[in-house]
Amino acid sequence: MFFSTYLRRELRRRKRQSVLIALGLALGVGLVVTVAAASAGVKNAEAGVLSGLYGVGTDVTVTGPAIGTSCPSAPVSGVARPCITYGGTKPSKSEQTLQIGRNGGTQICQNARCVNAAGRTYERLTTPYQEPFSASAVAAVARLRDVTAATGVLTLVADTVSFQAKGAAAGDGSPSSGLAVGTFTVDGVPTGHTPVGPLAATTISSGHGFTAADADANVAVVDSGYAAASNLRTGSAITIRQVRFTVIGIVRQPQGSSPPDVYIPLARAQALGTATKNLGGSLTGDVNLIYVAAARAADIPAVQHEISRLLPHDIVTAAGSLASQVTGSLSDAAKLSSDLGRWVSALVLIAAFAVASLLTMAAVARRSAEFGTLKALGWRTRRIVVQVLGESAATGVAGAAAGIGLGFAGGAIIAAIAPTLSAIAPSSAIGSMHQMIQAGGTALGNQTVVVPLSPSVTTGVIVLAVILAMAGSLLAGAFGSWRIARLRPADALTIVA
Amino acid sequence: MYKLTGVTKLYHKGRRTIPAVTGLDLVIGDGEWLAVQGRTGSGKTTLLNLLGGLDRPTHGAIELDGTELAALPEPRLTALRARAIGFIFQTFNLIPTLTAAENIEAALVPLGISPARRRDRVTAALDAVGLADRATHLPAELSGGQQQRVAIARALVKDPTVVLADEPTGNLDEDTRDDIIALLEHLWRDRGLTLVLITHDTSLARRAQRTGVMNNGHLTIQPSSSPAHGAGQPNPVRHL
Numbered sequence: 001m002f003f004s005t006y007l008r009r010e011l012r013r014r015k016r017q018s019v020l021i022a023l024g025l026a027l028g029v030g031l032v033v034t035v036a037a038a039s040a041g042v043k044n045a046e047a048g049v050l051s052g053l054y055g056v057g058t059d060v061t062v063t064g065p066a067i068g069t070s071c072p073s074a075p076v077s078g079v080a081r082p083c084i085t086y087g088g089t090k091p092s093k094s095e096q097t098l099q100i101g102r103n104g105g106t107q108i109c110q111n112a113r114c115v116n117a118a119g120r121t122y123e124r125l126t127t128p129y130q131e132p133f134s135a136s137a138v139a140a141v142a143r144l145r146d147v148t149a150a151t152g153v154l155t156l157v158a159d160t161v162s163f164q165a166k167g168a169a170a171g172d173g174s175p176s177s178g179l180a181v182g183t184f185t186v187d188g189v190p191t192g193h194t195p196v197g198p199l200a201a202t203t204i205s206s207g208h209g210f211t212a213a214d215a216d217a218n219v220a221v222v223d224s225g226y227a228a229a230s231n232l233r234t235g236s237a238i239t240i241r242q243v244r245f246t247v248i249g250i251v252r253q254p255q256g257s258s259p260p261d262v263y264i265p266l267a268r269a270q271a272l273g274t275a276t277k278n279l280g281g282s283l284t285g286d287v288n289l290i291y292v293a294a295a296r297a298a299d300i301p302a303v304q305h306e307i308s309r310l311l312p313h314d315i316v317t318a319a320g321s322l323a324s325q326v327t328g329s330l331s332d333a334a335k336l337s338s339d340l341g342r343w344v345s346a347l348v349l350i351a352a353f354a355v356a357s358l359l360t361m362a363a364v365a366r367r368s369a370e371f372g373t374l375k376a377l378g379w380r381t382r383r384i385v386v387q388v389l390g391e392s393a394a395t396g397v398a399g400a401a402a403g404i405g406l407g408f409a410g411g412a413i414i415a416a417i418a419p420t421l422s423a424i425a426p427s428s429a430i431g432s433m434h435q436m437i438q439a440g441g442t443a444l445g446n447q448t449v450v451v452p453l454s455p456s457v458t459t460g461v462i463v464l465a466v467i468l469a470m471a472g473s474l475l476a477g478a479f480g481s482w483r484i485a486r487l488r489p490a491d492a493l494t495i496v497a
Numbered sequence: 498m499y500k501l502t503g504v505t506k507l508y509h510k511g512r513r514t515i516p517a518v519t520g521l522d523l524v525i526g527d528g529e530w531l532a533v534q535g536r537t538g539s540g541k542t543t544l545l546n547l548l549g550g551l552d553r554p555t556h557g558a559i560e561l562d563g564t565e566l567a568a569l570p571e572p573r574l575t576a577l578r579a580r581a582i583g584f585i586f587q588t589f590n591l592i593p594t595l596t597a598a599e600n601i602e603a604a605l606v607p608l609g610i611s612p613a614r615r616r617d618r619v620t621a622a623l624d625a626v627g628l629a630d631r632a633t634h635l636p637a638e639l640s641g642g643q644q645q646r647v648a649i650a651r652a653l654v655k656d657p658t659v660v661l662a663d664e665p666t667g668n669l670d671e672d673t674r675d676d677i678i679a680l681l682e683h684l685w686r687d688r689g690l691t692l693v694l695i696t697h698d699t700s701l702a703r704r705a706q707r708t709g710v711m712n713n714g715h716l717t718i719q720p721s722s723s724p725a726h727g728a729g730q731p732n733p734v735r736h737l
Contacts, residue, residue: 373592
């Protein structure tokens with residue numbers, strides 16, 4: 001009680017100095033919190049980009065070789081990849097094809113029967129530009145040492161061309177007039193629990209996800225953005241390759257890299273899809289993307305190596321190598337907050353500590369007579385030091401609280417005024433036929449992802465702020481205490497006399 | 498009882514050596530009132546600091562009730578001051594942020610007494626100096642005489658065996674000075690304290706049992722014919 005009374009009264013007497021010290025500490029701590037919050041926001045943005053590219057928990061991905069209309073003359077993204085030219089074999093009879101009829105009009109042919117395209121829709125569900133491979137590769141990868149999980153996915157693109165009844169009936173011979181072209185991406189995924197995979201990064205916003213019982217069902221889970229654009233909700237129907245699927249759930253996904261619009265059970269995707277390479281080729285038992293989780297981060301290079309040995313013709317990419325390829329203002333911001341931000345924070349903190357120490361030592365010097373009197377009364381040096389440290393600690397607490405407030409304010413200001421950041425990252429496996437054709441059929445290219453910067457003040461940062469402020473104030477108190485310890489009562493009392 | 502044997506205190510200022518006290522032999526009996534006079538810079542305050550353990554002699558020995566003060570480590574010396582020695586300063590030396598009661602309580606904090614007992618003793622001390630109604634006043638809200646009364650209460654609240662007073666009336670007007678001295682004398686007589694008082698005031702010094710005069714570090718003791726004399730108090734006189 002006496003301790004706290006003395007402490008309180010003393011701080012009140014030196015209010016201006018106490019406020020100055022607390023403000024100095026608050027400034028230093030606030031800067032540290034702001035930089036840490038900005039760094040955390042940038043890291044979260046980077047993680048969001050990467051998790052969108054990779055999915056949560058994915059360390060390595062395996063894709064089939066790229067398929068293109070021509071092979072690139074130089075490796076793409078610095079990685080030499082196998083390239084198979086598009087062309088393929090003649091499509092099977094059961095597959096829909098578009099043909100120009102004798103009268104010049106467009107026809108849709110299937111099972112050796114052709115009909116006028118007017119008023120009809122041509123649909124195609126194909127692998128975009130990766131060569132598929134057998135799903136047995138998934139099991140082989142899962143058995144590798146240091147692999148904790150492997151999930152095989154069949155990524156497909158659904159292209160639809162709807163012909164207007166009037167344009168085609170007029171027989172104007174133009175296959176492209178009166179067309180409505182649509183594209184959406186479809187991922188065929190295992191319906192049981194999968195610790196890694198595209199759905200691992202999603203959160204259900206409506207309905208529910210797949211269960212093991214849905215393995216052969218015509219059910220779908222839809223991206224929330226796509227659902228909103230297409231006016232879909234739980235219970236709605238969507239058509240994929242003339243098959244009606246019921247929407248059982250809607251998910252929110254990180255917008256890192258063109259996440260699929262629709263998820264359907266893997267077996268249904270394999271049954272409905274066709275390989276781009278030989279249009280009409282069956283995809284039964286095939287996947288074209290494997291998500292792999294390593295046991296530990298340190299095992300990732302070894303896992304990557306083992307998979308490359310197991311599947312020498314396929315493309316094996318680790319999240320880390322992808323992360324290093326992310327450029328753009330997002331990575332610039334990351335460097336800025338990491339390098340410059342830390343240095344500036346450290347300098348301001350050191351300055352704050354120095355000011356606090358000097359002011360505390362000056363205050364102790366002014367109170368020499370008081371401390372000399374206390375020693376004359378029988379106060380041990382230790383007790384006086386504890387009193388001074390208590391005053392410093394109280395100032396530190398005030399500085400920490402103010403610093404955290406300043407940090408939150410700083411983070412809010414950054415969120416309000418910071419420009420939207422962009423990340424240029426290698427594309428994931430998903431892409432539409434249109435993208436592939438526009439890209440000249442090349443393999444993986446780059447795409448720009450726009451991400452907002454949301455600084456986040458974590459509990460760890462708050463704890464760090466408190467520790468820094470207390471460290472600074474106690475350091476100042478320690479300097480003052482050193483002075484007290486050296487104080488001879490007789491000398492101190494002589495000052496008063 | 499104090500026993501000083503060949504006590505010398507030297508201060509070093511660069512190359513100069515200044516003797517504040519030189520070869521002092523002195524015995525102060527239990528319950529004795531010794532007044533020490535002398536010009537400024539004669540070593541009076543140094544003597545008081547040595548008696549109170551606030552400073553250590555360069556040579557010689559100072560015993561208090563058989564304990565050699567100079568040989569004590571600092572923590573034990575501090576504990577001795579906390580328990581047995583009360584100080585009264587010319588400038589009162591009250592803590593400006595603490596009330597009268599809290600200033601007195603500060604003297605009891607090192608003794609490990611419970612807060613409730615501390616409060617009781619503080620109340621009694623304030624009563625003894627006639628300031629019961631000023632307990633919650635800060636020093637700035639008290640007159641000089643009242644501040645010195647608080648300082649006296651602070652010195653006496655722990656029931657010391659020795660009170661060392663350095664010019665306790667130096668900053669007070671004449672009327673207040675007389676009140677303070679009367680109070681000190683009353684408390685000395687009432688509690689059987691050993692009182693060593695430094696003063697410039699000859700009339701005050703004459704009220705003590707013995708008077709010493711410091712001159713260039715040397716102390717000359719003169720017996721004093723004072724009202725305190727023959728009042729049942731011990732009077733060990735020792736001439737240098």
